[in-house]
Amino acid sequence: PISKIGIILSGEINIIKEDFWGNRNILNKFKSGEIFGEVFALAKVSPNNILVETSQNSKILFLDLTNFSIDNENNSSEILKFLSNIFKISLKKNILFTEKLEHITKKTIREKIISYLSTEALKNRSNSFFIKFDRQELADYLFVERSALSRELSSMKKDGLIEYNKNYFTLIK
Structure with a gap:
């Protein structure tokens, strides 16, 4: 123990x-x-x-x-x-774990990313913010493969949903 x-x-x-x-x-x-x-x-x-x-x-x-x-x-x-x-x-901490559960129970990687980034934007009261994870840590946090996460982030950027540089993100309406 x-x-x-x-x-x-x-x-x-x-x-x-x-x-x-x-x-x-x-x-x-x-x-x-x-x-x-x-x-x-x-x-x-x-x-x-x-x-x-x-x-x-x-x-x-x-x-x-x-x-x-x-x-x-x-x-x-x-x-x-x-x-x-x-x-x-x-x-x-229980609230943080409940948030994580909300993110990881989404069906697609995009939905998991959107859930996580939306929560961070609301916490920061801004559509631009830093996240506390690097790419590998974010993949481990969302329980997805790093390469799939990176591919989906690139796709979301191409679709005009987000901008990012390392761990700084901007959500686009």
């Missing part, structure tokens, strides 16, 4: 789910100031085939929760505040 929470002090990490055959799916990407592993550490369970991978040089502070108990009646106000903050973070 996981007993530590990771706090990203600098850099970025990808949370990856890998199957028996080595197929990778990026569950999410987290950057400096964010935490990971909190649900597993507090629930004292083992994640199945979930990996943490740095996508650049990173510094991570690990908090060991081996002797930490949620059920302790003597929890101080600091512990209760900590748990409240962890709960809020977990709720936000």
Whole structure:
């Protein structure tokens, strides 16, 4: 079981789910100031085939929760505040996973891309924005082949739906 929470002090990490055959799916990407592993550490369970991978040089502070108990009646106000903050973070992550589920359940690659880019445009309140993934990471996040993703992005650009340069996108109405 996981007993530590990771706090990203600098850099970025990808949370990856890998199957028996080595197929990778990026569950999410987290950057400096964010935490990971909190649900597993507090629930004292083992994640199945979930990996943490740095996508650049990173510094991570690990908090060991081996002797930490949620059920302790003597929890101080600091512990209760900590748990409240962890709960809020977990709720936000749940929303991100729900968004991802919406993207990956689309039938075509184009629909997956449109779903993801539309969500990012709404979050940024602009039709032009940076995404947090490079091409391979976006393919892994949307659970599609990189070459198919690149082909579909090119097709969408040719059809006048989008413009892009690396991870900067503009949606065209």
